[in-house]
Amino acid sequence: MIEAERVQTLNDRLPVTNGHYVLYWMQQSQRESHNPALEYAIQSANRLNQAVVVLFVLTEQYPEANERHFAFMLQGLREVAISLSKRGVPFVLRRGDAVDVVPELARKASTLVCDRGYLRHQRAWRTRIAQEVDCPVFQVEGDVVVPVDLVSDHAEYAARTIRPKILRVRDRFLRRLPRSRLKRRLDSAPMAGDLDPLDIEGTLAGLGVDRSVDRVACFKGGTTEARRRLRRFASKGLVEYAVARNDPADSRCSTLGPYLHFGQISPVEVFVRIHGTENCSLADREAFLEQLIVRRELSINFVLHQRRYDQFSAVPDWARGSLRNHEKDPRPYTYTLATLEAAETHDPYWNAAMLEMLKTGFMHNYMRMYWGKKIIEWSASPQRAYRTILRLNNKYFIDGRDPNSYASVAWLFGLHDRPWTERQVFGNIRYMNAAGLERKFDIERYVLWVQSL
Numbered sequence: 424m425i426e427a428e429r430v431q432t433l434n435d436r437l438p439v440t441n442g443h444y445v446l447y448w449m450q451q452s453q454r455e456s457h458n459p460a461l462e463y464a465i466q467s468a469n470r471l472n473q474a475v476v477v478l479f480v481l482t483e484q485y486p487e488a489n490e491r492h493f494a495f496m497l498q499g500l501r502e503v504a505i506s507l508s509k510r511g512v513p514f515v516l517r518r519g520d521a522v523d524v525v526p527e528l529a530r531k532a533s534t535l536v537c538d539r540g541y542l543r544h545q546r547a548w549r550t551r552i553a554q555e556v557d558c559p560v561f562q563v564e565g566d567v568v569v570p571v572d573l574v575s576d577h578a579e580y581a582a583r584t585i586r587p588k589i590l591r592v593r594d595r596f597l598r599r600l601p602r603s604r605l606k607r608r609l610d611s612a613p614m615a616g617d618l619d620p621l622d623i624e625g626t627l628a629g630l631g632v633d634r635s636v637d638r639v640a641c642f643k644g645g646t647t648e649a650r651r652r653l654r655r656f657a658s659k660g661l662v663e664y665a666v667a668r669n670d671p672a673d674s675r676c677s678t679l680g681p682y683l684h685f686g687q688i689s690p691v692e693v694f695v696r697i698h699g700t701e702n703c704s705l706a707d708r709e710a711f712l713e714q715l716i717v718r719r720e721l722s723i724n725f726v727l728h729q730r731r732y733d734q735f736s737a738v739p740d741w742a743r744g745s746l747r748n749h750e751k752d753p754r755p756y757t758y759t760l761a762t763l764e765a766a767e768t769h770d771p772y773w774n775a776a777m778l779e780m781l782k783t784g785f786m787h788n789y790m791r792m793y794w795g796k797k798i799i800e801w802s803a804s805p806q807r808a809y810r811t812i813l814r815l816n817n818k819y820f821i822d823g824r825d826p827n828s829y830a831s832v833a834w835l836f837g838l839h840d841r842p843w844t845e846r847q848v849f850g851n852i853r854y855m856n857a858a859g860l861e862r863k864f865d866i867e868r869y870v871l872w873v874q875s876l
């Protein structure tokens with residue numbers, strides 16, 4: 424059974440008696456396995472003795488998405504289509520806007536199931552679709568360990584305020600999701616798709632998407648690759664994660680960020696795997712679960728409860744006021760967006776971080792902090808820095824455009840943090856410098872590694 428706290432009813436339509444199938448509109452949870460929305464759709468269909476159809480709507484103008492993101496996503500969707508067909512569930516890939524396409528395909532459905540997404544446009548789509556269709560709509564929350572409404576109904580102040588609320592119930596959700604057997608299997612969909620999920624290159628070539636950012640070879644999309652990384656991390660990276668995770672030159676990180684962002688792996692599956700790993704200390708395990716669950720779900724809490732999560736005004740008053748007081752401070756360097764994007768500043772560590780981002784679509788967490796703090800230092804105003812950081816973050820990171828993106832960028836400006844000693848430009852927000860990198864890590868090794876990419 425799916426935990427009741429994961430399921431919400433999005434409209435008050437009565438059951439449709441003449442529907443032909445249960446439609447699962449897949450959007451956030453882009454995977455066949457450990458997907459509670461899919462299992463919920465199968466269980467509903469079995470009760471009605473009906474088939475299940477899975478629909479994915481590919482929106483070419485998806486906010487801030489470019490070829491790098493689409494390529495990664497299509498690699499994952501190809502795998503979804505193949506895995507679903509083995510279970511007798513057809514996968515329909517349509518181009519367009521979800522608010523048009525989903526109601527059209529739901530016309531002959533008895534039930535519509537969707538997964539849960541937290542960003543503004545994801546919430547708006549679900550609300551609108553639930554109003555448009557004639558059948559009941561159920562939202563099933565599969566991309567957090569602890570269902571968010573169970574944790575808090577307001578914007579949490581910091582990790583220390585949300586942590587006890589999560590830890591109180593966390594282990595109740597430590598369970599593998601059983602797979603349900605579908606009684607009425609279909610070999611093909613009752614309606615046509617207009618894109619072939621198996622033909623990644625053909626699909627990509629035909630899309631009118633932003634081509635300004637190249638795809639990357641070092642991250643291949645899909646659940647199989649996510650699981651390979653999880654296995655490798657559980658057997659090697661987790662040992663000493665608590666102390667080594669901050670070191671960009673000796674990364675112990677899972678690199679699961681992109682896969683979690685696209686829903687290609689379930690955070691519950693990761694939780695179960697890591698919780699059961701015995702080759703590391705309790706401190707290592709808990710340090711990782713702090714990131715995967717507490718920090719990640721704090722970000723989700725932020726975008727859910729802060730209406731302006733993508734704007735400078737989302738930053739706490741104390742930090743905004745302090746930054747404003749220092750707005751006229753002289754900046755040692757100021758750089759244009761073009762210079763930053765070309766990784767041509769005077770700072771070799773920052774340039775290396777930017778190059779890592781350009782070439783791989785990823786960056787180590789500690790370097791993300793340093794990278795963002797320096798853009799604050801080198802921008803004419805905090806507002807401009809905010810826009811620049813968010814723009815670059817979402818353009819180049821495969822895991823960009825995520826709740827973590829918005830919360831982490833706001834963190835650079837004081838969100839979920841505390842006031843520090845006042846200084847030029849930064850006021851009371853936390854400061855970072857190159858001397859810190861040199862003191863703590865073999866940062867030259869990181870630079871050499873990036874140059875070798």
Ligand SMILES: Cc1cc2nc3c(=O)[nH]c(=O)nc-3n(C[C@H](O)[C@H](O)[C@H](O)COP(=O)(O)OP(=O)(O)OC[C@H]3O[C@@H](n4cnc5c(N)ncnc54)[C@H](O)[C@@H]3O)c2cc1C
Pocket residue numbers: 668675676677678679680681683684714715716718719722786787788789791792795816820822823824825827828829831832835
């Ligand atoms: C300026 C800045 C920008 C960032 N932009 C993004 C972004 O666009 N997308 C994104 O997913 N993360 C972002 N982060 C958070 C973090 O850096 C990445 O999630 C992490 O580096 C991903 O690497 P990993 O999967 O190897 O992490 P691991 O250390 O292996 O952690 C496992 C998972 O825990 C979560 N996690 C780890 N660190 C954090 C954190 N500090 N806050 C919230 N969740 C965390 C992620 O989902 C991560 O995949 C940003 C951080 C900063 C400081």
